[in-house]
Structures are given as C-alpha cells and as structure tokens.
Amino acid sequence: MRIGVVADKEGGGRLREIGPDRSSDGGLWRVGDLAGAVADYENHGGTAPRWVWAATDEVYPRLVERSPRVSRCHDIALVESLLLGYDGRFGEARSLGAAWARLHGRDVPPDPVTRAADGADPHPALFEPDRSTLPAGVDRLTALLEVHADQQRRIARLPDPGRFALLAAVESAGALAAVEMSHDGVPWRADVHDAVLAEHLGPRPSHGMRPPVLAGLAERISDAFGRPVNPDSPAQLLKAFAALGHRLTSTRSWVLKEVDHPVVPLLLRYKELSRLHSAHGWGWLESWVRGGRFRPxxxxxxxxxxxxxxxxxxxxxxxxxxxxxxxxxxxxxxxxxxxxxxEPRILAAVSGDDALAAAAGSDDLYARLAGSFGGDRQRAKIGLLAAMYGQTGGDAAPLLHTLRRLYPRALHHVDAAAREGEEGRLVRSWLGRTCPPPSGMWRRVTAGGDGAEDDAAARRARERGRFTRNFVIQATAAxxxxxxxxxxxxxxxxxxxxxxxxxxxxxxxxxxxxxxxxxxxxxxxxxxxxxxxxxxxxxxxxxxxxxxxxxxxxxxxxxx
DNA sequence: CAGACTAGCCAC
DNA sequence: AAACGTGGCTAGTCTG
CATH class of the missing domain: 3.30.70.370 (Alpha-Beta Plaits)
Known part of the structure; x- marks a missing residue:
C-alpha cells in the first residue's frame, strides 16, 4: 500500500491512502503528530506502506528523530529527476511544484536553492524557509497524488518498467538511508584524530599559524632554493625551480619526482602533510565532529x-x-x-560476454585474466580499467588489443557507448539512469568542421565518448x-x-x-x-x- | 574586498 | 605510469 504524506510546520500533517487508481484512493485524514502516525503504521505488523512524499530530505529528518525507521518511500523529486533524465531533460526543475506545473502546462518554477552545509552546528538563523514551489491555492496533498499518479504512468510506459521501478525504489531508499546516516553519524574519536595530527604535524599551533613540522619544512625548502618560497604557491615554486635550471610544466607530485634536487623530497613531504592539515586538520575536526560523531x-x-x-x-x-x-x-x-x-564485474554482467562473465565468477577477476597477459595480474587490471575509462595512451594500447580479441562482446559494449557519446546521443545504465545530453556549446563546436576547428571538435567528441563509455559502467555500479x-x-x-x-x-x-x-x-x-x-x-x-x-x-x- | 577561477590532491 | 571516468575541498590568484 502507498500513502501520500504532507507535513505541516507544527509536526502534524495530512495523509491519504493511494489506491490502484484515483477513484479508489482512501480517505483523507489529518494528524497532529505525524511521526506518531507514521510509527503506528510501521509497527502495525504486516507489510509496511510505501510513503509517498515530495522530498525525503525535507520530510524525513524531522521524523527520524522520533519514529522507528521508515521501511520504504517514493521520493517525488528524485523520481522526477530520473524520469526527466530518461527523456534527455537532465537538470530541469524536479520539485513537486515544478512537476505539477509541467503536468498542468503552467510556467515551471525553478527548484529552491539548497543551503550549503556549514559544519556540525547549522546556523539557526537560516532555518528552513518554506521550500514549496506550488502556486498559492493549490492543495499540496492533491498535487502530490496527481504527480505521483503521473510518474507511475510514465514509468509504466517505459520499455522496461520493472527495471526503472527498481531504480526509483532504491533511489528513494537511498534517500532514507542518507537522512538516517546523517542523523546517526560515524563514530569519531576526536582524541585519536588529534593524536594522529600531532604525530604528523606536531602540537596544534595557535590560530592561523603553520604547525611546527610544516613550518620547519617550509623553512628548509626556502633554504634549499636559496630564496624565500611559499610552498603552497605553485607559481612561486615554478619560478624557484626555473632559477635552478629546471623548467617544469607543473608542480604536481609525479612531475617533481622526476627532478633530481635535494629540495624535492622536502616538497613532497610538505605537500602530503599540508594536505592533511588543511583538509582534515584541527579546523575540520572542530567544524564537523560533535558528541563523538561525524555527520556528513x-x-x-x-x-x-x-x-x-x-x-x-x-x-x-x-x-x-x-x-x-x-x-x-x-x-x-x-x-x-x-x-x-x-566495475569490471558490472561490465561482464551488462555486456553478456560469456568469457568475461565466467572470469567474473571468481573472487579475483584480474587474477583470472592474468594468464592472457603473460601471467601479469597488474597488466590485466590496467587493461580492463583502460577499456572502461577510455584510456588509449601509456601502456594501454597493446593490452586493449588483447582484451578486444578475448572479450569482444565486453569491449564492444563500452566501445558502442563511447561512439554514441561522440555522436551526441544518450546512453543509459542497466536500470535506466540516463546521461545528460550534450550542451549547446558542445553541439556547436562538434558540428563545425572546417580546418583549425577540426581538432577542437574531435577532442570534444572524444571527451564525451570517454564520459559515456564510463557512464554505462559507473552508473550501473552505482x-x-x-x-x-x-x-x-x-x-x-x-x-x-x-x-x-x-x-x-x-x-x-x-x-x-x-x-x-x-x-x-x-x-x-x-x-x-x-x-x-x-x-x-x-x-x-x-x-x-x-x-x-x-x-x-x-x-x-x-x-x- | 567578495566572488570566480586554477592548481593540486584526496576518495572511489 | 601519469592525457583515464566521477566528484569535493583548500590555498593562491585573478577580476570587477
């Protein structure tokens, strides 16, 4: 059974049982305690209902504090997004109000902007504006049931409604799990985190200062260059290296590793520790961990x-x-x-390549393939990843040749997805999630085709081909x-x-x-x-x- | 001076 | 080994 739910601002709400067609919808009733009403249903025994609501991230956070966990839901906004994407309309507004407006041929309101999270203590002053995008005077529960019925019809019309219905269900279940995980949090020991930082960086410095280990490294780096250099500044580093006679293309770690100079190990160490300090240091710990939990x-x-x-x-x-x-x-x-x-297992399953599927029946697929690569498991792995990511350079070419011979159906699957992407078409995952269409800019660039523009057009086409090649695998893995x-x-x-x-x-x-x-x-x-x-x-x-x-x-x- | 952008590294 | 897909995040730098 499905039950449509609309929450009010005082912790109550309205509910309506949804029948197989509009005329069989059950009665409407109003409750003062929505969490309690939901809990009653979930505890009643028998199959729990599927709750139909506008957006899990709006309704569920306030329920999850009190009620037992909800078993199932249908998230109108997430399903709308999947359905729009299927029709090549990726990114269009997906809120209940937007879906209702499309259904009635009205102007479609943009989705409300979601506020960025800013740490473990959300700003109370910014608390929850009214996020409904329905026009005044339109009953929210009526609109919800209309849009839900429409979504069910649209799913039923798809070539494989069963798969898409599964996608809609697990996308919605994911939304429930996301709210629950944010609520419960990851067990996080601030004291252990602090000890790890101190072990690598030295004791915590006063506000805004470099930790002792980083300060020491920065000083030694300047000494090694013979001039003051801020190791956080790629521009200064490039200049300093140039002054030593090393003209570098970038200051990436793997580029620095090629340079034979005593400053390099210091810099590599600095980069590693600096990253730890800036991205997951004491500042992060204070912003994101409360009461022994990290709540992403x-x-x-x-x-x-x-x-x-x-x-x-x-x-x-x-x-x-x-x-x-x-x-x-x-x-x-x-x-x-x-x-x-x-990902390689997904490739084996969706491509119907019997030989690869047989290899994917083992615990270590790459090891099973190694025999075809001179017994080198690592080469088998690189080759397969290259096929799924669209890598052509480096060592990949001969490995791809071998794979194409041994697993033609698997390779054809990703090659075909790449070709469709290059031609500007849509590709889909196994359950029907669909990639975004190319942008207008992409179409203009690739439609050209005279002289100097050919290179840019071909490059953009190949880029999109790599994206769609990977999409069919990554999206199915997701x-x-x-x-x-x-x-x-x-x-x-x-x-x-x-x-x-x-x-x-x-x-x-x-x-x-x-x-x-x-x-x-x-x-x-x-x-x-x-x-x-x-x-x-x-x-x-x-x-x-x-x-x-x-x-x-x-x-x-x-x-x- | 705030916001946009770039370079670089982290995860899968 | 380093032109291979999806992202987030920070410090430095640029821009209006």
Missing part, C-alpha cells in the same frame, strides 16, 4: 552517474591516515563491507550499490536489537560501514552476504557473475 550531509543522486556527493565535510575523501579516528563504541564493532572489482544498500537496510531491521540498534553509518560508492553491537557481528556479516546475493538476483537474474564482498569486522576503520 549526503546528496543522493548528486553525481551524474548516480553516485552520491556530500555537502561540506568531504566525507567521501577521508584520507586513509585519518580513518584511525573512526572507532566503534565500547562493546560495539564496525563492519566494513567493500564490494571488490565492481545502482548495484544502491540495491545492495537497500537490501542491507532491510536486513538490519531483522537483526536482534536487544543490545542496541545496529546502524548503517557510512556509504562510499562501493563500500558500506555498519556499527553494530559486537554480539551480533556474526549475524550482521551473514546478513551482508545474503544482501549481496539478493542484489545480484534482483539486478541480473541468473548470471555467473559474482559480486564478492570483502568484509572486515574491526574496532577501527583504519584497520579495515
């Missing part, structure tokens, strides 16, 4: 490929060194589940991860909560981290494996391709 603000579907982004806090780029600060609570444990080699996360979310609800409620606390592209009472770690691991198996069946039916999980049960994420 996830942006579901924030990346064209369907991967998530985060707003502030850099949650998807936590450096390996800092992961030592992620430590389970006493008597609890972290379980990190990493799906290994997802939805594999979403289906998996949704299955894990369901699985968590079935675990014993007698010693505390196990939680999903972190998600990063192809990796999930759970925080669970230690006594139920074994059953959680078992649940994860079952969820991965369920995901394979839901996505690909019967396929020899396997998606093995690398599971680490650890106290500290740094040990995973």
């Amino acid at each position: 603000d996830y942006v579901v579907g924030g990346v064209v490929s369907g991967r998530w982004a985060t707003r502030g806090g850099g949650a998807l780029q936590i450096p390996k060194a800092i992961r030592r600060a992620v430590v389970a609570d006493p008597d609890w444990t972290l379980i990190a589940a990493d799906a290994g080699q997802v 939805e594999w991860a979403l289906v998996f996360m949704a299955a894990v979310r369901r699985g968590l609800a079935g675990l014993d909560t007698g010693r505390g409620v196990p939680r999903l606390v972190f998600f990063q592209h192809d990796e999930l981290v759970l925080h669970v009472p230690r006594q139920i770690a074994d059953s959680a691991v078992e649940m994860l494996r079952a969820a991965a198996e369920e995901t394979r069946a839901l996505m690909f039916g019967s396929t020899p391709v396997r998606f093995p999980l690398d599971i680490a049960v650890v106290e500290c994420y740094g040990d995973a």
Whole structure:
C-alpha cells in the first residue's frame, strides 16, 4: 500500500491512502503528530506502506528523530529527476511544484536553492524557509497524488518498467538511508584524530599559524632554493625551480619526482602533510565532529552517474591516515563491507560476454585474466580499467588489443557507448539512469568542421565518448550499490536489537560501514552476504557473475 | 574586498 | 605510469 504524506510546520500533517487508481484512493485524514502516525503504521505488523512524499530530505529528518525507521518511500523529486533524465531533460526543475506545473502546462518554477552545509552546528538563523514551489491555492496533498499518479504512468510506459521501478525504489531508499546516516553519524574519536595530527604535524599551533613540522619544512625548502618560497604557491615554486635550471610544466607530485634536487623530497613531504592539515586538520575536526560523531550531509543522486556527493565535510575523501579516528563504541564493532572489482564485474554482467562473465565468477577477476597477459595480474587490471575509462595512451594500447580479441562482446559494449557519446546521443545504465545530453556549446563546436576547428571538435567528441563509455559502467555500479544498500537496510531491521540498534553509518560508492553491537557481528556479516546475493538476483537474474564482498569486522576503520 | 577561477590532491 | 571516468575541498590568484 502507498500513502501520500504532507507535513505541516507544527509536526502534524495530512495523509491519504493511494489506491490502484484515483477513484479508489482512501480517505483523507489529518494528524497532529505525524511521526506518531507514521510509527503506528510501521509497527502495525504486516507489510509496511510505501510513503509517498515530495522530498525525503525535507520530510524525513524531522521524523527520524522520533519514529522507528521508515521501511520504504517514493521520493517525488528524485523520481522526477530520473524520469526527466530518461527523456534527455537532465537538470530541469524536479520539485513537486515544478512537476505539477509541467503536468498542468503552467510556467515551471525553478527548484529552491539548497543551503550549503556549514559544519556540525547549522546556523539557526537560516532555518528552513518554506521550500514549496506550488502556486498559492493549490492543495499540496492533491498535487502530490496527481504527480505521483503521473510518474507511475510514465514509468509504466517505459520499455522496461520493472527495471526503472527498481531504480526509483532504491533511489528513494537511498534517500532514507542518507537522512538516517546523517542523523546517526560515524563514530569519531576526536582524541585519536588529534593524536594522529600531532604525530604528523606536531602540537596544534595557535590560530592561523603553520604547525611546527610544516613550518620547519617550509623553512628548509626556502633554504634549499636559496630564496624565500611559499610552498603552497605553485607559481612561486615554478619560478624557484626555473632559477635552478629546471623548467617544469607543473608542480604536481609525479612531475617533481622526476627532478633530481635535494629540495624535492622536502616538497613532497610538505605537500602530503599540508594536505592533511588543511583538509582534515584541527579546523575540520572542530567544524564537523560533535558528541563523538561525524555527520556528513549526503546528496543522493548528486553525481551524474548516480553516485552520491556530500555537502561540506568531504566525507567521501577521508584520507586513509585519518580513518584511525573512526572507532566503534565500547562493546560495539564496525563492519566494513567493500564490494571488490565492481566495475569490471558490472561490465561482464551488462555486456553478456560469456568469457568475461565466467572470469567474473571468481573472487579475483584480474587474477583470472592474468594468464592472457603473460601471467601479469597488474597488466590485466590496467587493461580492463583502460577499456572502461577510455584510456588509449601509456601502456594501454597493446593490452586493449588483447582484451578486444578475448572479450569482444565486453569491449564492444563500452566501445558502442563511447561512439554514441561522440555522436551526441544518450546512453543509459542497466536500470535506466540516463546521461545528460550534450550542451549547446558542445553541439556547436562538434558540428563545425572546417580546418583549425577540426581538432577542437574531435577532442570534444572524444571527451564525451570517454564520459559515456564510463557512464554505462559507473552508473550501473552505482545502482548495484544502491540495491545492495537497500537490501542491507532491510536486513538490519531483522537483526536482534536487544543490545542496541545496529546502524548503517557510512556509504562510499562501493563500500558500506555498519556499527553494530559486537554480539551480533556474526549475524550482521551473514546478513551482508545474503544482501549481496539478493542484489545480484534482483539486478541480473541468473548470471555467473559474482559480486564478492570483502568484509572486515574491526574496532577501527583504519584497520579495515 | 567578495566572488570566480586554477592548481593540486584526496576518495572511489 | 601519469592525457583515464566521477566528484569535493583548500590555498593562491585573478577580476570587477
């Protein structure tokens, strides 16, 4: 059963059961305590409803504090975005108000701008404006049900409604998980983080100063150049190197490594530590960690490929060194589940290449391919990644030749996606997420074709080809991860909560981290494996391709 | 002087 | 090894 929900500003709301057609919709009722009403439904036994609401990130944060977790939802804005994208209208306004306006042939309002997160203590003065974009006088719940019915019709008309419905469901489930993870937070030991920083950088300096180790390195760098140089300034570094007779194209680490001069190791060390200090130093710790938790603000579907982004806090780029600060609570444990080699496995599954699929039936796909590359697993890996990323230079060319001979259907799959991209067409993931159309500028540039403009046109076309080549793989890998996360979310609800409620606390592209009472770690691991198996069946039916999980049960994420 | 842009490195 | 896809984030630098 589906229930449409509209929240009011006082914690209440209106609900309406949604029937198979408009005339069978149930009665409308008003509740003073929306969280309580939702909880009643979720606890009632039997199948929980699918809540239909305008946007999970507007409605759910206020529910999640009080009610038990919601099982399922349909997020109008996220589904609208997927449907628009399918029609080549990527990026058009997707709010309930925008969808309603399109449905009624009215002027489409732009989406409200989302405020950037600014740390662990959101600014109370900026608290929640009214984000509805419906015209005055239009009933919100009526509009919600109309747009929902329209979305259901649009999905039903697609060539493969079942797949797209799965995409809509897991995108929405992801939105639930994102709100829950932001609420629960990643267990974060500020004292351990501080110790890691002190170990690398020395004691914390007073505000605005370089930490002792960085200050010392900066001084030695200037001495080595024989002049004052700010190592944070690429321009100054290039000049200083030029004065020594080294004309560098950039100051990237791998360029510096080619230079034979005593200043280079100092600079490389400085860059590494400076990055640690500026991106994840004491300033970050104060802004983002409160009460022993790091609470990232996830942006579901924030990346064209369907991967998530985060707003502030850099949650998807936590450096390996800092992961030592992620430590389970006493008597609890972290379980990190990493799906290994997802992208080549996805390629094997979606291309229908039997030979590659057979190799993807093993735990180490690259090792299985190594025999064709003189026994060199690393070369097999580079070759396969090159095929999916569109790399042509470097060592890739002969490896690609070998792959094209051994796995023609797999290579044809990505080559075809690249060609369609170069021609300005759309490509789609397995479940139907669709890449953005080329920009008007792209069309103008590539439509040209006289003399000097040919180079630019060909380059832009090849760039888009690399993008679409990768899109069909990366976007399908992202939805594999979403289906998996949704299955894990369901699985968590079935675990014993007698010693505390196990939680999903972190998600990063192809990796999930759970925080669970230690006594139920074994059953959680078992649940994860079952969820991965369920995901394979839901996505690909019967396929020899396997998606093995690398599971680490650890106290500290740094040990995973 | 605020905002836009660039260079560079982090993650997958 | 370093022209290979998706991003976020910071300090330095440019611009109006």
